[in-house]
Amino acid sequence: MNTQTPALLRRLLAVSFLLSLFLFMAIILGISIGSTKSGIRSVLQSLLGGEASDSMASTIIWQLRFPRVLLAGLVGATLSLGGLVFQAILRNPLAEPYILGISGGAAVGAILGILLGFSRFIGVSLFAFAGSAGTLLMILVMSSGQTILKKDSLLLSGVMVNAFCSAIIMFLLSLTQDSRLHNIIFWLMGDLSMLDIRHVGILAGLIFPCFIIVFWQSHSMNLLLLGKEMAQSMGVNIRAVTLILLITTSFMVSTTVSQVGLLGFVGLVIPHLLRLLLGPDHRILVPSCIIGGAAYMIICDLLARVLPQQGEMPAGVITAMIGAPMFIFLLKRSGK
């Protein structure tokens, strides 16, 4: 670092470091606690190896909990970042990652996949992904009469497509009577338990490039928020930036949703929370949403596994129950 290191970089590094610490602690907690209480000591024992480590505990920690914790982190990061990007592109603070029909399309696709008898990986995932790609295409076509720059048309099309898909979903649900109903409902509520480490690795490989692309455009997102004309007059290619961000974000959110179902609320609350704490500069917010969103989701998933006496709660319930009050508290503190 030379003396000319911009203040921004310094701030970015400081924030990232703090959040990464938080993430690290969340991961450790996540793999230490589960429905068979192993505890942090057994994690350490397992890491340090030797005959003292119990192989069953090791299996539980590394083969069951660790992939799940990684997956939770990845999902939290993706959804938070997705929310942030859509709030910037659509210049609307109510935007969240599912707003452009991604959730509706993925759900319809997944339900069809389950009803046709496919298993989660690959069948149902592919159906879900195809569904969300289909709805996105539909929305782009519907709002292409106006240019993509017209954010309201994108938003409205998204809302309508989601509503339509909800109707289809209810119809399909009403038809199903057997145990597939369970599978469908678990998918709709979001389920982090079904993937193993290889699948998590593949998912990460698909999503990390998206993170990088979004970070690359973070300054453009700042400018976008001043208004599209302003941004253009300052050198931003609005059409290209919007398209790149739209496609990249939709891809990463669709990929995630097709694997784990619809985990709600994360993509709405984390960007706002971090914006309240760190300010609206996307060059800081993008990495913060990735790291902070990951930590948040890991903690919520942990609580979802541990709190109920029998079985587990859907993680989406926890993200809402914690996120909403936290957000309101911070809002009040910031004096709005």
Add this chain to the structure above:
Amino acid sequence: MNMAIVVKNLIHNYGDTAILKNLSFSIQKGDFFIIIGPNGSGKTTLMKTMSGILKVQNGLLEVMGRPIKTYSRKALGRTIAYVPQTMQADFPFTTREVVLMGRSPYLGMLGLEQKADHEIARKAMAFTEVESLADRKLDQLSGGERQRVFIARAICQEPQIMLLDEPTASLDLAHQVKIMDLMEELKEQKQITVVMVSHDVNLAAMYGDRLLLLKQGKIVTLGKPDNVLTYQTLEETYGCTLLVDESPLGKFPRVSLVPRKALDPSKKAGNHT
């Protein structure tokens, strides 16, 4: 190469409606150029075309001697700064952050600002007297203050031409004069060509070097305020009775609206006092 902007045979349509009908004029470097005209005359469309936001559909537009098409977006951003009429304030940027964004045409990928950029921003904020507001959020400022912040941002672009779309609309009297004085200072101190759209004919008369009077997409007349603001021209263009005399404040015309009660035959209907 005296011309900041040259417009030849400019035609612009929105769908089937013709907005700009074959405009041709040029703006000299260092001019305070004010475009006036009734609503719907195409002033904003003309501004947006000159700033590069709208693409030239038909005709020629040259900026600093080069066709606008030859400029990259960033290069154009370094040449022309645009201040629109309204700006969104949904997201809570601080004054400093907004002003710094004006440096974007000079910055790389992530827009990492160096010390020099911060210094330029500071000077710009000092120039428009918003330095004390540097850390306040945008939505906590008054209309006039916000406008000065946006102008500071435009100054940071270190442009040669500044385009402002009705910058004094919805500002109170004190701020109106302040903004206009600011523009004059910019023109004189930094040799920036100021191109402005204004609905206020008197402000245009007081500050403009040359005025362009537009009506329904066509040029009515172009020239010094004295030549443009004659009562025949104005009454024809605006379609109402107006009183034009010389302002007591300087060598520029003063345009007054004439209320119906003043048209009483018992009073003299005169143009010159």
Add this chain to the structure above:
Amino acid sequence: MKKPVSRRRDHHNSFSSQLPIGKDDAICPFLMKEIRHTPIRDPNRRFKFTYLAIPLLVVLGVFFATEKLCLALQVTDQLGRTVTLSDNPQRIIAMAPSITEIIFALGQEHRLKGVTRFSDFPSEALLLPKVGSYVHLDLEKIVALKPDLCLAVKDGNPIEVIQRLESLKIPVYAVNPTNFTSVMQAVVKIGELLDATGKANRLVRSMNSRIQHVKSLVVKTTHRPRVFFQIGINPIVGVGTRTFIHELIVLAGGRNLSEGPIPYPRFSREQILGLSPEIFIITSMAREKTFDKIKADWDRWPDMPAVRSNRMFVVDSNLFDRPTPRLVDGLEVLVKLIHPELFEEKR
């Protein structure tokens, strides 16, 4: 009479020349001396011992050998999957309440270490550790119980869980009971796995004979009453052809009004009135109170034969939707409800 030791040594050279005794003494004394100075041994006894030792050694050898090779067994389950497991599993997880019932019925509950949440029959099963519900299994709890065999059902257990268990080197054997025949096959197969083949066969024979008995009774009837079997209250849901209940109704001599390709078809009240059921059976998923309410609802339509002749009944759902030997209990309950005349005649 003692002879000098040297004499004994001399017997190697020649018997007769060395010994100062008579011919008869030459051989016998030596032998008699040998015999006298060593304990009396029954030669047959020695042989018997050897006979016993060898098979014993073989058995012990095999025992120790198979101890080392205890994962040598490869079987094919009811889904056609090849499963490698130990031939004497001691720690079993039952991944559905029906499996729990079968294991108890086979008397092998001492091998059972974990069951799913609604395993409530027999009541001893309630004391066993729980591993989640059969549609939402808790992998951690399963792994923590260190099972050497998991028994799964196709209809319900998610395939992903089975795959995860296998990737953790836990053998999973799946059954797919869809009718009486496959239920009995599952009982037999599970019996084989748990070394309870005898019990399994006896159980199946008993099931078969009871079914045959019911069949023989039903054969004497002339009329198949129209039966509506309601498993869902709101909306009203019946049972299609591919359910256990349908098979039971048919075997019990009734006609299933909701038969058809849809496994759990829906009906409106109108449709049911149109079908005009003579017998109305509701499963006890709801409590007694609700049954009275449902009955009261239907009592408003006295045109329905089942209402007119007051033939509306509630039955224990667990006898009808679990693929276990208790299905035969369900059959017997049904035949008494559908053809009570068969039993009145007996009295």
